[in-house]
Amino acid sequence: MDQFESIVNLYGGAMPHLYRKFIEPRLKEDVKSLLAPHACTAPESNCGLEAFWCTMTRQGKLKGSVATPSRSHQSSLSPTPQTTEQHIMTLTLSSESVRNTVFTDERGLPMYKSTTPFRLGVRSTTISRHVASESRIEDPIEVVGRIDWHCFGSSIFTIGGMRLESSVFLPRHGLFGKKRTFTGPDGRRYRWDMYRRDVVLSVDDASRTEIARYHRATLGIIGKRRSASLEIAPHAEHMLDLIVLTFIYVEKLRMDKERQRRAAASSGGGP
Secondary structure: OOHHHHHHHHHHHHOHHHHHHHHHHHHHHHHHHHOOHHHOOOOHHHHHHHHHHHHHHHOOOOOOOOOOOOOOOOOOOOOOHHHOOOOOEEEEEOOOOOOOEEEEOOOOOEEEEEEOOOOOOOEEEEEEEEOOOOOOOOOOEEEEEEEEEOOOOOOEEEEOOEEEEHHHHOOEEOHHHOEEEEEOOOOOEEEEEEOOOOEEEEEOOOOOOEEEEEEOOEOOOOOOOEOOEEEEOHHHHHHHHHHHHHHHHHHHHHHHHHHHHHHHHHOOOOO
């Protein structure tokens, strides 16, 4: 089997709906262009990640999950024109400590869980997905990935047995590194922006279409009390695993920066 056949089989077997939407049209135009260096306009490292995501989805290591969104939920995300009949998915976090939390859907059912056992040295966060099963009393759990946190140098993502440095998988951009970008399983580039109190995921192009937004918990002193939540646009449900995995990473970074600001302010080193 030559390289071209390997690529076709890889993409075709990964996610049939993604193959039909993104890859097949390109094959009809010029099948050999998939192998041409000039056909890829993304950075070289991200081009490699496209094949990686296809491998992971083909092996069943990364999947999209579908929840039943609430019709009454008021969201800051706007569905695209093609998804006007769909509704925003909201995952509620049991704790703002994203390295040890449970993500539940609108029905209160667990969808994802992150756990980080205490240990000296490098700490590891395991992200798992609850898989719905009618034949079992308890839903089985599948590991989505692991993050090994390094204070110096790149943290390490482990997905499907492959180890990826954060500097390659989620490279930093912008002033003070407040933007992180990655390539999704659909071949598109996405960006997480870290603000003072939240993080926002959008398509990294001129449209800046919003994909996901994190809301901190509120105490209800002003307005209604609510738990921390992650809103996800309906057209992004095909890469839920990846959204949750990268969200945990960037929100952990944002929280670290917030703690640093508070420490500086309390010691008289800040405004």
